[in-house]
Amino acid sequence: TWGRVKQQLLESVGRNNYANWIEPLELKTLDNGVAVFSVPTSFMANWVSRNFSDTILLHLKAANESASRVEFKVEPHQAGASAPAPTAKPAVKSAEPAQAVAPSPEPRADELPGAPLDSRFTFDNFVVGKPNELAHAAARRVAEGGPVTFNPLFLYGGVGLGKTHLMHAIAHEIRERDPELRVLYLSAEQFMYRFVQALRDRQMIDFKQIFRSVDVLMVDDVQFIAGKDSTQEEFFHTFNALVDQNKQIIISADRAPGEIVGLEDRIKSRLQCGLVVDLHPTDYELRLGVLQTKAESYRNQYPGLKFADGVLEFLAHRISTNVRVLEGALMRLFAFASLVGREIDLDLTQECLADILKASERKVTVEEIQRKVSEHYAIRLSDMIGPKRVRSIARPRQVAMYLAKHMTTRSLPEIGRRFGGRDHTTVMHGVKRIEELKGTDSQIADDLEMLRRTLEA
Ligand code: ADP
Numbered sequence: 001t002w003g004r005v006k007q008q009l010l011e012s013v014g015r016n017n018y019a020n021w022i023e024p025l026e027l028k029t030l031d032n033g034v035a036v037f038s039v040p041t042s043f044m045a046n047w048v049s050r051n052f053s054d055t056i057l058l059h060l061k062a063a064n065e066s067a068s069r070v071e072f073k074v075e076p077h078q079a080g081a082s083a084p085a086p087t088a089k090p091a092v093k094s095a096e097p098a099q100a101v102a103p104s105p106e107p108r109a110d111e112l113p114g115a116p117l118d119s120r121f122t123f124d125n126f127v128v129g130k131p132n133e134l135a136h137a138a139a140r141r142v143a144e145g146g147p148v149t150f151n152p153l154f155l156y157g158g159v160g161l162g163k164t165h166l167m168h169a170i171a172h173e174i175r176e177r178d179p180e181l182r183v184l185y186l187s188a189e190q191f192m193y194r195f196v197q198a199l200r201d202r203q204m205i206d207f208k209q210i211f212r213s214v215d216v217l218m219v220d221d222v223q224f225i226a227g228k229d230s231t232q233e234e235f236f237h238t239f240n241a242l243v244d245q246n247k248q249i250i251i252s253a254d255r256a257p258g259e260i261v262g263l264e265d266r267i268k269s270r271l272q273c274g275l276v277v278d279l280h281p282t283d284y285e286l287r288l289g290v291l292q293t294k295a296e297s298y299r300n301q302y303p304g305l306k307f308a309d310g311v312l313e314f315l316a317h318r319i320s321t322n323v324r325v326l327e328g329a330l331m332r333l334f335a336f337a338s339l340v341g342r343e344i345d346l347d348l349t350q351e352c353l354a355d356i357l358k359a360s361e362r363k364v365t366v367e368e369i370q371r372k373v374s375e376h377y378a379i380r381l382s383d384m385i386g387p388k389r390v391r392s393i394a395r396p397r398q399v400a401m402y403l404a405k406h407m408t409t410r411s412l413p414e415i416g417r418r419f420g421g422r423d424h425t426t427v428m429h430g431v432k433r434i435e436e437l438k439g440t441d442s443q444i445a446d447d448l449e450m451l452r453r454t455l456e457a
């Protein structure tokens, strides 16, 4: 069965990923729902488990295996396994003079210690909408080459909004346009890993030489090196050396440079020097666009499967802004539907995705409540959290406290803090007051009803 599952994995993760990460896996055992794979290195075990375990599990299940968990065991001397690039170089330093080969003066591109690129992460496969159009345009511009104008390009945004996708797309495009260019893509975590390894193996000269000889450096999730002092230091020097040579740098992070806690100020200001663009949370139209595109591409893989009207719209409406979650949901739907051989209608969707739908139920924040309540009563937001005690302000404030207590999971002290640092007893008093009024004052009852509905929408 593993052979068959592998075949499907090849289709679902793409050829590059497959060759790098799936092909070397060996299924050791499948007992009590736990599938144990052996992998050649711990780096690989981490990577595969982080990036592919869900997909592997899904396909195992689809192949009728009663698997509920996958585990990866490191077995270093596995014959025939093609280890991925980051581990290709033996970490052990040999003391024998015969082995001490001098580093070649011009390391070639295929020796760059980068992470593999996902072949599906191309510009063609990237759906553009309002929330990401700026980031997309900037990425395109940088990928086009020409004189380096935005340096660095700094892309930031929440999880699953397409940062990595855009970076890979840039790398694909540049490599395609000019295969001679040395494009190095890796995560900040891998940068640190390589750096620490170089320190340990006394290969810092090589390390510096490699990182300073690239034409394009892309570092993904740079927030990872916040607080890691010597890695930051090295990153800073690499960065400066490349900028001085007018080489393109592309960085991503989960937040704006200025907001990365634990990142040195000089690095923050360096990062802000180029073009900083953010990927906004997806909106309904973008989600629907992504779903339609992905559904179309799955159709070849699962011929004969049909979506009932309204299913994609339902998903776009109900599932979170994170595109990865959206994709996962769609993939599960396809796998499930092909298993039971039914059309994908709303019933099947709700049954199959119950957990995801539950997890992405809309969560209201205290801040949203404050905003909506201020609007409703036409008072200023600053008054809502300010000190004024006149009834026309105090009452809406109590309404907001009441809603915060009932619509969020925040505790009374936490709510108090968000209302300009009020004490939890003040919040409790406000909540009680509204509870009383609700029974006697029909205007308040109507207001609450209406506010609750708009906040839940
Ligand atoms: P991030 O790095 O921001 O966490 P990723 O780039 O890894 O997010 O994106 C998560 C998943 O969603 C990937 O499979 C990616 O292909 C997909 N994705 C994100 N944005 C888009 C988009 N606009 N169009 C198509 N696929 C997208």
Ligand code: MG
Pocket: 163, 164, 165, 220, 221
């Ligand atoms: Mg990413």
